[in-house]
Amino acid sequence: MNLKEALKNPIFRSVTEAADQLGVDTYVIGGFVRDFLLNRGTPDDVDIVAIGNGIAMAREVASKLPGQPKVSVFKNFGTAMLKHDGIELEFVGARKESYDRNSRKPTVEDGTLEDDQKRRDFTINALAISLNQATFGQLLDPFGGLADLERQIIRTPLEPGITYSDDPLRMMRAIRFATQLNFEIELKSLQAITEHKERIEIISKERIVEELHKILASEKPSKGFALLHKTELLPYILPELVALQGIEEKEGQRHKDNFWHTLEVVDNIAETTDDLWLRWAALLHDIGKAPTKRWHKKIGWTFHAHEFVGSKMVYKLFKRLRMPLNEKMKFVQKMVLMSSRPQVLAEEFATDSAVRRLVHDAGDHVDALMTLCEADITTKNPRKQRKYKNNFKLVRQKIEEVEERDHVRNFQPPISGEDIMETFGIKPSREIGVIKEAIKEAILEGEIPNEYEAARTFMLKKGKEIGLTAKS
Template sequence: MTKELHTKAIQQPIFKLIGDTSQEIGQDCYVIGGFVRDYLLEKRIPKDIDIVVTGSGIELAKKVATKLKGKPQVSIFKNFGTAMVKHKELELEFVGARKESYHRDSRKPVVEDGTLGDDQNRRDFTINALAISLNPENFGALIDPFDGIGDLNRKLIRTPLEPGVTYSDDPLRMMRAIRFAAQLDFSIEIESLRAIAAHKERIKIVSKERIVDELNKILMCDKPSVGLALMHQTELLPIVLPELTALQGIEEVEGQRHKDNFWHTLEVVDNIAKITDDLWLRWAALLHDIGKAPTKRFSKKVGWTFHGHEFLGSKMVYKLFKRLRLPLNEKMKFVQKMVLMSSRPIILAEDHVTDSAVRRLVFDAGDYVDDLMTLCEADITTKNPRKQRKYKNNFKLVRQKIVEVEERDKIRNFQPPVTGEEIMEVFDLKPSKEIGIIKEAIKEAILEGVIPNEHDAAYQFMLKKGESLGLKPVSQ
């Protein structure tokens, strides 16, 4: 990492303007944290920039805003002593340098004004404590008291202070360490790993929302299994997602074994991460087998079974989402549906693919049939090349069949060709169970291919079904 790269990071005119303005009001200022880290890693050019000030961050933000074209509005957060200025595509957050102390039962610190050194001490990791001076006398100088540059080169996550203190003070940092390791493809220093395991119970004082935010970021990594395996290794995972770790292990009875569904699940999540950036589809992959632990049974006749694990798993999704304060809305319902239907295309692919089975799949999955197929394809983790080819080819056939059936029968988002109102009118009925029976019979006839998904055919079928129920059209 050369000084040229540090200076290049702050070559935009805005940085010199901030430094000059800071000098006018008698303060020093530095760009610090994620912007510096990511720029030096040359991964991406970050748009959110933290400016630490040895004085009032709010005062500097206000002064800088008056000098910018268009005089952008300053968003002030007095409780945190911070201010935000949006300039073009950049988000500049100004904060006064501070030192912190913590109480045992809270991750909210007692904050006092401090120096740049104090501010760097309180940072979570050495790679996030890197600062670049914006002061005219040493503009572009890198301030790196903990060898963060060395850790960037070594691809290492390490805390500035003793890791036990860092993690005990703010236990969310344990999740952040794992998330950064997964995002950046870094290792966590061995002492840090041990400290996370030693302080794992402290994660319980962190709000569910903050934990889920880190979990989501882990799930959105290129290879989520890295973060999930680290959570498992440090024993955070059974505290946060006990339903997942309950899947771990292989049992053998009378020479019959089942696969380790925990490590299988991590493979499925990695597989789906190669295909989609849909966070909720990744959650579905993570939870698709959670019903297997409570439904696992062994019998001499058939060996290991997990009967009804999809149904139970979909019920468990609600409890898990509620506990973690994940959204209990359409996103949860989507995950539930994916878990409930996760074996349907697999069974279909193993059997002869009939039109009626595909129609039912499309009817039940609706707009999510493509997501369901993506999940099932990700579920292929066999290491046997012959089996893998077979499964992939079978799923290809199912996908082709879905297209054919959909084009012909228009089953997706199915609406009965004959409405309840029409049935009531034809047979002069008030709301009654017979209407539901006729509608269900029409739906079944269409799904089974007995009649096409057309009004005239459905109307004639309705007349016959009504007759079998002892009903007569009013015109007769």
Template sequence: MNTLLSYKSALTHPVFNIIQEAAAELNLECYVIGGFVRDHLLQRDSKKDIDIVAIGSGIDLALAVSKRIKNQPKVQVFKNYGTAMLRYDDIDVEFVGARKESYHFESRNPVVEDGTLEDDQKRRDFTINALALSLNKENFGDLIDPFDGVKDLNNKIIRTPLDPDITYSDDPLRMMRAIRFASQLDFEIEKDSLEAITRNHERISIISGERIVDELNKIILSKTPSLGFIHLYKTGLLDILLPELTALNQVEEIEGHSHKNNFYHSLEVLDNISKNTENLWLRWAALLHDIGKAPTKRFQKKQGWTFHGHEFVGGKMVKKIFTRLHMPLNQKMKYVQKIVTLSSRPIVLSQEEATDSAVRRLVFDAGEDVEDLMTLCEADITTKNPNKFKKYHNNFKNVRKKIVEVEARDHVRKFQPPVTGEEIMELFQLPPSREIGTLKEAIKEAILEGVIPNEYQAAYDFMLEKAKKMGLTPPLK
């Protein structure tokens, strides 16, 4: 990376001149700091937010800036934190007064005092996030880099400005952030820093599930998520956060029979699927698709190692994980559960001649998520044998083709019974009852098995015949 970049080129947006003028009026020094500067030096698309540090009141500066902008955007003030934020031209600009911090051991909430720019840079998590550009008239665009952050950017290193044991113990979430940045940027975590994370990993227990999941999601959404998860595993963090996943990191051998390491396999599947989708919840499903294998693992002399029912067990485990980590217990969780529970179905179909009825049932059960399910199953092919790899992918192409053919003919993806329960109740003059449920289920099964087409008249005639066998006849009019 060229370290002779013109740093003024980072400050072409009109908001920076507005901030400079407002700060001069208040007789304050101010700087843009953190991720915006880092991403500019990396020549990386910057996220749409800017952090401004003022030597004085950040809140006063935010209010003064708002007054200078047409339509005067609303300033959100957070007095407890001494921060303020406004939105301008689709950019979130956050203002804070320079400060120094001290921590109590049992909390990540600091005791805050006013400080200098150097104090503020010292409290930052990593050297690459402590970089600041001056917004002051006399040295506009000058880089302030007291901890060799530019050098660490060049060397692709994650390092803390201060003693890493202090940095990580003070705010244990920084351990997750270090791993997240290493995963997102493909950087190495400096040796002392990595060892400090390992020493302090149990401190993560004071962090809320929501904050942890926010970092986990960013790791999962990185280009090669396995980089982050291997760091989480080696430092001991993953044992605390996702013990269901680390339980897969074992290979046993009995009587010459062994099984694959399902932990590293799961990470490989996650990496594979990340090449084909940005869907966070599908990536979660890829990560968790085999978690049911640890509790269902059995050895049988004739069959060797088995994992019977691991998909169903895994699906149930998903809810426990989401609950423990304070993740959303809504349709997102149900989606992950569904994909995990169905994760082996297309694989079974691809290994044999897929019948129309089996494909209909798969499409019926997966519904609108059948394409995502197929994407996961293709990512699940991790064999290193090129012939097998090609064969399995061709098999899945055949299953996909069959899905298209069956769906075009039978329309079961958004299945609605051709004959409704209300119609059956009215015909036989019955209230909601077991008989009505039995008839509806019989119609559905007949369509899925291919006994009748998914059409009204065929379903109606079938229903009358089934009802007759059950002793039900429509009353005479």
């Protein structure tokens, strides 16, 4: 294993020169080393730890680089950062930390390299490579991180209870790394997360959401959400998902477990799109089923209006987690609200008018909606799966045909309010809205084509019906 290969970028030679000139032992540590050893490439952000003053080291390195890049100093954290040639280097002095129970902000003092490695979250993130000339490229691995990489294990350098209690965000990070890398969390570590689960409450919602985003963006997000469920962290973060878990049976009739179904849907959609907000829509598409679940003797289990209820819950969930209450949230709401519409079309004969309404209501998001609904096929019956997938193909074809012919996506009426006022010689009034709505309905129902002349003829007829007379 040639670790010098990881350090071939000339920027590391500048760090070496600065380190030797200042007489400071200096190392590259953390994710850069981990990802190189995993053959995941080398990230653009590099953590450098100096056994001394990290800020002084950053300034010395900058002075040796072409163009002498600006050094950003963060005195509160004792760190400095510079960017050069597409790489972001963050410098910190080696330190040891102690924690107050009510905060994840540590008391920091100068320390050795091993002190610094101890404070790292996991052994695989505590690996360091020397940058000094005499030991250039030498790996320092006091906690067996290299072996854990080979065994694909997430393990803490210290006793896991201490690591997680000190900084409870590490519980989320353990699950996130296990999901991203497809590693297993060491059993002791997994048990410690459950034991300290309530500590997650001291972590800001923003930091939690950051980890949730990374779990959702991974190749198989279900692994992360299953671990959040197993460690009992999920009720503190997404109780709406926990409420979906379980199967109830009455008079021999059962409903599916909507929690595990949801995780399947998320994995399905992860195979077809990297769109984070569409993945959020998949995660939340059924959250309205818990509050709307009802048993009816004649028809069995129902979840009436769960899409509408779920879309309202999306707003509350986003607000609680301090997620953006903007177009991203509205997109997720829309997907949840409309999540069953294409399914109904796929199960029945899709009429042109029904497809027109779907395209009109979904607008630019109709393709995303279809992707979500196709991901929602989780039946294990091969015949049913083939049937549903073929039906969705037919619906997609029909959408293309209707859109090409009728142009109802992001519908703009061929007759404007000004046209109506001019035609009938009236001022702004309720009648204008009535006529515009009638024209829209007539186009969506296929009574008239989406064209000006046809719409004008219809407008004159409708105006006459409500007592308006066209100017001669």
